[in-house]
């Protein structure tokens with residue numbers, strides 16, 4: 001159905017059904033790996049929110065949940081590599097098995113920083129789950145333990161991912177028409 005959001009989408013990369021299926025697979029794999037343990041899911045705001053909500057429902061584990069918000073210094077299109085914490089954990093994580101949930105791993109700056117930060121806080125283990133991996137953007141040597149989809153070097157939005165804070169509520173992931181970000 002065409003509307004003011006979908007008009008800006010060049011191509012649908014992953015449909016709602018494909019996302020559902022992949023998230024259920026990831027949830028089952030994670031649940032098997034952490035069976036009998038009590039991991040702490042840490043969602044990174046804001047992009048991970050939709051993925052996180054679906055992933056934890058696909059993970060029948062005794063687990064709890066924290067959110068962190070971080071941002072990179074610098075302009076909006078290129079990551080500067082310096083990361084600032086805007087919202088921190090609300091509990092002691094010493095000895096905990098963390099499952100870090102991201103919508104996209106691009107330059108790696110965010111996850112590189114978070115891994116060091118959370119290790120220093122005493123996490124027993126850190127497992128990274130990202131819905132999307134964009135290896136072409138990588139600046140830091142960081143990899144995810146679980147990847148939903150590997151994406152090409154294109155501007156992807158939807159299912160939590162934004163452009164200028166919009167499009168997060170699209171139920172699918174699509175490539176944004178270049179004229180949308182070129183005109184602003």
Ligand code: PRP
Pocket residue numbers: 044045046047048070071072079102103104105106107108109110111161162
């Ligand atoms: C996005 C995404 C990751 C980060 C990945 O967040 O959610 O946290 O960028 O990029 P990197 O690998 O280059 O560090 P963003 O800063 O856009 O904030 P948002 O989640 O609120 O959209």
